[in-house]
Amino acid sequence: MKTPSLLLPLLALALVCPLAAAPVPVSTDPAVVAERLAAVRTPATPDTPRINGTRVVGARPEKPFLYRIPTTGERPLRWSVRGLPRGLKLDRDTGIISGVTPAKKGTYTLRLRASNALGKTSAELDLVVGDTLALTPPMGWNNYNAFRLKISDSLIRAQADAMVSSGLADHGYAYVNVDDAWEGVRAADGTIQGNERFPDMPALGAHIHSHGLKFGIYSSPGYETCGGFLGSLHYEEQDARAFASWGVDYLKYDWCSYIIDAGRLAADRHAELLPAHADVLRSMAAEYGPMRNDRRRPRPPEMSARMREIEAEQKKILSAIPGETLHAIERDIATDAYRVMGRALESSGRDIVYSLCQYGEARVWEWGHEVGGHLWRTTRDITPRWSQIMGIVNRQKGLEKWAGPGRWNDPDMLEIGNGQLTPDEMHMQMTQWCILAAPLLLGNDLTKLDPLVLSILTNDEVIAVNQDRLGRQGWLLRQTDAAELYVKPLSGDRWAVAFFNRGETPLEITFDPAELKLPALSAVRDLWRHKDLPASPKITFTVAPHGAELVALTPVKP
Numbered sequence: 001m002k003t004p005s006l007l008l009p010l011l012a013l014a015l016v017c018p019l020a021a022a023p024v025p026v027s028t029d030p031a032v033v034a035e036r037l038a039a040v041r042t043p044a045t046p047d048t049p050r051i052n053g054t055r056v057v058g059a060r061p062e063k064p065f066l067y068r069i070p071t072t073g074e075r076p077l078r079w080s081v082r083g084l085p086r087g088l089k090l091d092r093d094t095g096i097i098s099g100v101t102p103a104k105k106g107t108y109t110l111r112l113r114a115s116n117a118l119g120k121t122s123a124e125l126d127l128v129v130g131d132t133l134a135l136t137p138p139m140g141w142n143n144y145n146a147f148r149l150k151i152s153d154s155l156i157r158a159q160a161d162a163m164v165s166s167g168l169a170d171h172g173y174a175y176v177n178v179d180d181a182w183e184g185v186r187a188a189d190g191t192i193q194g195n196e197r198f199p200d201m202p203a204l205g206a207h208i209h210s211h212g213l214k215f216g217i218y219s220s221p222g223y224e225t226c227g228g229f230l231g232s233l234h235y236e237e238q239d240a241r242a243f244a245s246w247g248v249d250y251l252k253y254d255w256c257s258y259i260i261d262a263g264r265l266a267a268d269r270h271a272e273l274l275p276a277h278a279d280v281l282r283s284m285a286a287e288y289g290p291m292r293n294d295r296r297r298p299r300p301p302e303m304s305a306r307m308r309e310i311e312a313e314q315k316k317i318l319s320a321i322p323g324e325t326l327h328a329i330e331r332d333i334a335t336d337a338y339r340v341m342g343r344a345l346e347s348s349g350r351d352i353v354y355s356l357c358q359y360g361e362a363r364v365w366e367w368g369h370e371v372g373g374h375l376w377r378t379t380r381d382i383t384p385r386w387s388q389i390m391g392i393v394n395r396q397k398g399l400e401k402w403a404g405p406g407r408w409n410d411p412d413m414l415e416i417g418n419g420q421l422t423p424d425e426m427h428m429q430m431t432q433w434c435i436l437a438a439p440l441l442l443g444n445d446l447t448k449l450d451p452l453v454l455s456i457l458t459n460d461e462v463i464a465v466n467q468d469r470l471g472r473q474g475w476l477l478r479q480t481d482a483a484e485l486y487v488k489p490l491s492g493d494r495w496a497v498a499f500f501n502r503g504e505t506p507l508e509i510t511f512d513p514a515e516l517k518l519p520a521l522s523a524v525r526d527l528w529r530h531k532d533l534p535a536s537p538k539i540t541f542t543v544a545p546h547g548a549e550l551v552a553l554t555p556v557k558p
């Protein structure tokens with residue numbers, strides 16, 4: 001197989017992104033509405049209190065800390081926490097823990113309690129103060145799938161508000177991530193500023209934090225982002241400091257226009273591997289550089305056309321380089337580019353989750369964690385089309401060995417609720433992302449959730465598979481024609497097993513625990529329907545076309 005190239009077609013992507021249309025919204029046709037209601041599988045959330053979400057949170061010593069205890073149940077609710085280390089405090093009326101983490105590394109077990117008029121509940125949450133963030137896959141929302149580059153401060157605030165009012169935050173969704181198109185120009189001292197649609201980034205961060213939610217942002221190692229806004233090239237430390245001062249908790253760092261700089265670096269550092277081309281690559285970069293701008297002045301069409309020509313010329317040159325040679329060059333350049341920002345974030349004074357976005361090229365899973373990354377995209381951009389999502393899923397095979405607490409493969413954001421996937425396909429995406437321990441970043445408009453979409457996104461037993469503290473990514477155990485079985489080890493010696501039907505007709509799929517060399521089962525739980533199934537020797541589902549089922553298995557203790 002030809003090695004995909006990080007230096008190759010990414011600017012083509014940059015051209016496409018801003019033009020891509022947002023997905024059509026969910027239909028309001030009564031027949032469609034009824035059909036969608038009938039497809040709801042998740043039982044209604046009880047009114048009694050229930051504490052949801054992760055059971056383990058990572059933080060570094062002496063860093064600002066914010067955690068909204070995800071709790072469902074009738075309001076008003078009251079919370080209490082035992083075991084809170086000094087420096088952290090709980091707001092008993094909102095369930096928000098805030099403050100500064102202790103200086104001493106170690107695991108602090110917090111005993112969380114929530115009560116309302118109907119009852120009370122408790123749960124333990126381990127706060128692990130150490131070096132690792134994102135001990136379970138990040139859960140939250142990002143604007144790009146639903147809104148592309150058409151975003152503003154007020155739109156993001158409305159989404160953050162909706163994350164709370166819809167109840168999504170009560171199930172563990174916490175990051176509110178602003179993607180590309182917030183960036184303005186640099187001030188005289190080089191400080192990056194929001195553009196006219198984002199006049200006050202710290203105030204936006206404060207609004208998100210006021211809900212106990214987390215503030216995510218976007219930039220690029222290149223001069224320009226994919227959408228043609230200003231990136232962080234040459235300003236990495238200054239930008240990381242600015243982000244930290246705005247209260248940023250998450251950075252998505254998107255390769256895009258770094259392609260031409262990468263070409264020049266390749267020429268400078270690896271001239272011996274590029275004997276015929278080093279000079280051409282350098283002169284291309286020299287011509288290209290001055291044409292980039294920060295949107296302060298419009299770019300004449302002939303200039304844009306020339307930039308595209310240069311990109312195409314570079315692509316042609318690099319595609320002639322043998323795969324492994326190109327991979328070695330790419331890896332060298334990409335690790336450096338990402339490490340610069342990784343270090344800057346680490347010394348920024350805040351805990352900032354670092355998401356690498358370079359589309360799975362240069363085998364990022366092999367080095368993403370080494371450069372400070374907590375998650376990395378493994379493929380190109382997702383769209384709400386079944387076949388395309390399947391293409392993405394196929395590319396996750398074999399990547400499970402690179403994932404674990406603090407290091408996640410990211411097959412891109414969810415498309416559930418974006419109007420083109422059928423109910424079965426939406427259940428399939430959620431099941432697949434949960435069994436893969438993929439980040440759960442919602443990609444839909446949170447102000448327009450219909451009951452089906454909400455039910456799929458808020459099934460706590462399904463989410464618990466994703467958030468399981470072992471942090472293992474599931475893998476394909478068996479594939480027979482259209483039937484696929486994925487398995488994922490869970491804490492407490494349990495297993496999750498997902499049944500997928502990739503075909504066009506209903507399919508009976510059977511799983512035999514002997515396939516995992518498991519002894520007899522003491523419990524089998526249907527996680528979508530919250531029902532115990534008979535712990536019979538084999539488990540069979542008739543799975544709908546493009547559909548999925550998910551169970552948790554508890555083996556008999558030896």
Ligand code: GLA
Binds near residue numbers: 018179180225226357
């Ligand atoms: C790239 C990324 C997307 C999004 C856009 C923004 O295409 O892969 O997820 O961030 O850039 O321009």
